[in-house]
Amino acid sequence: MIVWFREDLRLADNPALAAAASKGRPLVCLYVHDDAAATRPLGGASRWWLDKSLESLGKDIERLGGHLTLRIGDSAACLDEVIAETGAEAVFWNRRYETSERDTDATIKAKLKERGIKVQSFNARLLVEPWVLKTGSGGFYKVFTPYWKALRASYEPPAAMPAPRSLKGPKPTSVPQAELGLHPREPDWSRSFDPLWSPGEAGAHQRLKDFLAGPVNTYPDERDLPGKEDGTSGLSPHLRFGEIGPAQVWRAVIAAMEAGQISEGGGWKFLSEIAWREFSYVLLYHYPDIATANYNHDFDHMPWRRDAAALKAWQRGLTGFPIVDAGMRQLWATGWMHNRVRMIVASFLTKHLLLHWREGETWFWDTLVDADPASNPASWQWTAGSGADAAPYFRVFNPITQGQKFDKDGSYVRRWCPELARLPDKLLHSPWAADKVILERAGIRLGEDYPKPVISHEEGRKQALDAYETLKSQRDSG
């Protein structure tokens, strides 16, 4: 029988794999690289991660006597070939939730069943699948807090499923992994990623373990400090590729709380963030266009600007606002950005620069190792104000005070914008406010070593509020 791996690159707590292994029949572990059928082909950083993750999964499978079979092309055709080659009589997989992927899977399931091939699908990706929790009136939740309450009150994780003891099976023809073309070439920008991440199941569990060994206790406060290493779990890319499942995280956190090893406040706060990921999947499932269309259609009238130069300055971390630039440079160099800073840079793009949230979403999709089909668009829309349960329009982050509040000692900005390192703390987040003598002493020629602000905060804020004002009058007039 065939286990078709997709976004569930793990051996433990993998329901499809566990079900297949329980039959005691020879197993084929298959991964199909099918870019053409994807709702969105993976971005560059995600492809790098996937490459490493597949490598890790392949080794893990080999350790249990099996092989990871790789194929490229149409999923249905690849499955057919592997079925023909091995005589497999059943296919198991874990469910996906994006439109195209759902269609692909439904079609394949129907066709295989017609031919007498057994197909079974499972939930490996979510605590609760998007169609399960409903409001009193039968709809899906559109506000996080009641959703979280309902989830917390009803969720019981299923029993843990250990990895199979053996994965022996036939070895169908497989393409070399390099042919998937996932690793960046010429230039290989990923070298700076290597020391930072450990893609794969073992790396995922190590992250969780390290996080629960201490940082989780201060998570409610320190998760907001981007300069703090280990203030957050760093699990997002591991969850993205299913190297660890949210049910495993849930069990581990609850167990640690019950054993008194971690604080209740930290544990529940962390689980509520896991629930945000779930909530995003609810939105994606019930609103499949979430990555391209405004969830709140009032925003269809938003007077977004087009400004290639401003977009580029934002992407490269050259806006002249240190906290914004530090975030964008961290993203470029590491494939990840701290959550607090994601909000700041997203607010800056959509409000100060008045550029469409899709521009930012697309950039994140390409550059984040954790770019998630649900969380990424849902969060961008949340920040822009067009999303479900979104921030109110007048909430325009002030990049200066945000910097002063959350990067008080300047460690984050100094790390990613070293040209500003010698500025005193007080002026680090607003270098344009420094006088000539201070700039000179810090070795900065504004406009040369570090850019002047692309727009002043006051002007940007006013521009955003005015734009929202036109939105409101549009709505009122029909």
Added chain:
DNA sequence: TTTTGAGTTGTTCGA
């Protein structure tokens, strides 16, 4: 059916 309270992460202004 109607009503009521509430809604992740903020900023600014004036006392």
Added chain:
DNA sequence: GTCGAACAACTCAAA
């Protein structure tokens, strides 16, 4: 420095 109010109006969810 600190504090509370205003910043809109609407939709959601549950009573």
